[in-house]
Amino acid sequence: DAKTTQPNSMESNEEEPVHLPCNHSTISGTDYIHWYRQLPSQGPEYVIHGLTSNVNNRMASLAIAEDRKSSTLILHRATLRDAAVYYCILRGGNRDDKIIFGKGTRLHILP
């Protein structure tokens, strides 16, 4: 399975944008980049995913490097509720593929 590398932790101030990086230098052409987050004492939840183009949804934006070896999850205006562990996951296009989580980035939001 292609691996991802994320910083262990990051801090950001409330109401400021947050850029969460993910390196995936061994990504294959058929791997899709997914982001999930896990709020305290809860199960993970889906945030966003993409293949090559940048993606936006109501929760966040995903910026994918042109060579696809890295990506960045962007929270446009962090709130205290965004404090969570964020996981960057690669998954093949096969719907039967398992979902493997790494260690993720723990995001701290400072009021």
Added chain:
Amino acid sequence: NAGVTQTPKFQVLKTGQSMTLQCAQDMNHNSMYWYRQDPGMGLRLIYYSASEGTTDKGEVPNGYNVSRLNKREFSLRLESAAPSQTSVYFCASSVVLRDPIGTEAFFGQGTRLTVV
């Protein structure tokens, strides 16, 4: 629409006891998963099921068995519990997304299991 429901929410077992963790989803998803999460760690995949009647090992299957009873239900069994299996267990189901193709997984609230 309850999503993914896990029972029980909490459980204490003695070493050597057996138990089954139950999971049910009402979203008509084909794929289901069992994960464990140790304190301060990420999730590790125990078993997954791509469809009714099929199961496959994940990263840490030893000491566990699973049953995909039907499309809705996916149970995890500990035959002889050990203290090393103390963890939070999450069940999930997933749906295929389109444009681009991806996967959205939905997780239950977890079962906190302590083996003494």
